[in-house]
Amino acid sequence: MWIIILIFLLLILCWLFIAPLELEVDTRIPEASLRWTSIGRANVSYQNETWWLNLRVLFFHKQWDLEKLIFRTKKKKKTRKRGYKKEVSKKGSRARKFLNVVKTFRVTKWQIAVDTGDVTKNAWLYALNFTPHTRRHLHINFTDENYMLLVIRNSPWKLAYAFLKK
Incomplete structure (x- = not known):
């Protein structure tokens, strides 16, 4: 019985540890969401002239007004003097760890639509629609359409491995 539970x-x-994390930013509908597949989701969205933070984890659901959450009055904490010296850390190793963690993220989808408002500039930039690396991702248009869609994926095990790697 205990073996089955363990x-x-x-x-x-x-x-x-292996469930993927996905960050999605879409400016067409002002929303950014962080989703941990089958576990939870956090959304930041703009509705009815206010920013909202929606959090859903398994069966728990909560919604907060983001402005009130950020700018609420905080209690003052008493400051204490430390009697010991701080350890000096190597800044190079922190930067290397940070870069290793950033390298684990994968951009799975991106689209950018740009209209500069100037027909001449749009005409000069229009050729970028047909370059091999930006095809179907970058849209230079003449229709007053500006947006960005970005989807980034990662897994917690990749983050942990990159952070612990020397």
Whole structure:
């Protein structure tokens, strides 16, 4: 009986470690969402002249007014003097770890539509629509359409491995 429970808990932990994280930013509808597949989702959206933070984790759902959440009055904390010296860390290793973590992210989808408002500039930039690396991703247009869509994916195990790697 205990072995079955332990195996079940181990499977849940493994799923938490390999379930993909996905960040999606879409400016056509003012919304950004961070989704942890089958576990939870956090959305920041603009509705009815206010910014909202929606959080849904498994069966829990909560919505906050983002402006009130950020600018609420905070209690003052008493400051204490430290009696010990801070350890000096190597800044190069922090930067290397940060770069290793950033390298684990993968851009799965991106689209940018640009209208500069000047017909001449748009005409000069229009050739970018047909370059091999930006085809179907960059849209220079003459229709007053400006937006960005960005989808980035990662997994927690990749983040942990990159952070712990020397």
